[in-house]
Amino acid sequence: MTEKILLDRLKQALTRSRRNLSETLNIIISRFKSVDESIWEEIEEGLILADIGVATTLYLIESARQKVARGRISDPQRIKDILKEECTKILAESSQGLYFSEVGPTVYLMVGVNGVGKTTTIAKMAHMFKGENKKVMISAADTFRAAAIEQMENWGDRVGVEVVSHHRGADPGAVVFDSLKAAQSRGSDLLIIDTAGRMHTSHNLVAEMVKIKKVIAKSMGGAPHEVLLVLDATTGQNALSQAKIFNDALGVTGIILAKLDGTAKGGIVLTISNELKIPIKLVGFGEKVEDLAYFEPRVFVESLIE
Template sequence: MSLFSRLKESLNKTRDNFTRRVGILLNASSRLDDDFFDELEEILVTADVGANTSMELVERIRREVKNRRITEPTAVGELLCEEVTKILGEEVPRLAWSPAPPTVYLVVGVNGAGKTTTIGKLAYRFKQEGKRVILAAADTFRAAAGEQLDVWAGRAGAELIRHQAGADPGAVVYDALQAARNRRADVVLVDTAGRLQTKVNLMDELKKIRRVIERELPGAPHEVLLVLDATTGQNALSQARLFSEAVGVTGIVLTKLDGTAKGGVVLAIAAEMGIPVKLVGLGEGLDDLKEFQPREFAAALFSGLAGVKEE
């Protein structure tokens, strides 16, 4: 199955909540007046695109309708797809790589977002590409985290560096980087805690982990990947702000996109945070973590609207 087909399938719930309602609006409207644009904005807001992004998107469409002298509401579907693609970015955002190994990815996010699973799938992907991968179990707070990562290491064929529960996460990361040097590993994936109920302590811990990485390997981490659960909608945006302020997030991994009607949050993250979505989770399988393709995402999201070309 092509990526477009997978995206289209995964976005079924979001399309039911969002695109179907847009289609009804386009077909039921006789003119492009203030009532039309107000209703379009309301649909966007309720699809978790967010108030600010929805307002900006509708204003863009208003301008283009005027500039292109569009009079038919059904023509707005293609225009909406174009403007969403511009917000998401025209280019496919790739993961950064170090010119000399190891490349270090610091992976952050709240508990339950799919952080450890994402690390396991990334490890599997890199192993399939012939790379030597080390996982650092730096979530020493949650007793089951190390065991969970151990299972993923086994499935992916990666090596695991872990300490006992309650150990210093910085020490785990230090040992993982030393092991990466000694074993000539290509990639180090660092798992971290995500207990937001002790927000200040967590952010201080993440900052410390980042300092250890920077000290031991200048130029690293090469990516700080924030794992967000798409089903949380606008809460994902507040998490993005929080983690970005603490550790400088460089890319988003959006999980559970196949199980939510709130896929519109992708637009809010791109527009309001300026952080690229780099990977999306489209299922439970080892190979269900895919590079984010903005054009294909927009085409899949608006599939079925008049004028929108399917990839």
């Protein structure tokens, strides 16, 4: 996907978020003829209401104020460009592409709470990687949710990738073990492991996920190569608390932000990057299988603030 196509599609997907943030900034700035204390107070309130979060908002305001002071800037219109620069800087500092192993299959362990769109995201990933000429396999290790295995197998048929599965109620660790062996023996480039959605507040279920991670590490040295947390962008600040708990338990290496097209809370991306320093690696912005892309900080900010 070219940068221009990504920008156009993200702009469309982030319409509600952009209206929530960009239009608010424009209204505030238009009321001022010079930069004074009052404008910073209003911008601070606007950023917080856009779901950027208090800590990240204060960081952005302070960084922007310093730039304005150093440059002796008096035109309020310049503030928006400075904020865009600072937002891009925050996202770029934690930006990191997906890891691909040079030897053997690359293993991605997918985690997240119920309802975030994890299964659909995995299908989109498989489709995207196939388009990059990679041989992809999916492990249907969500053996708990009703119809989860059938859903994943249906997606596998649709995108044309092999799915390794057991019966419902089977030991997820056994499914993962068999999937790893199959991926190795069949020369797969990528193994994407689906897991049961679990509430981040359920310590027993999170502990079970830790066990699955240990099974992977024991079966294949260096794996999993990525622990990818799927977050629902529509949940806003609640996504931050989910990320903190999963990260503490599993060492999350990257975040996939789903459902950007349905939220006015796209500012949560900045909070996650600034407070947790976990790179956002992919973004989902629609229901179609091709509605997934690698995260590009500058393009994202251009889509969010104009």
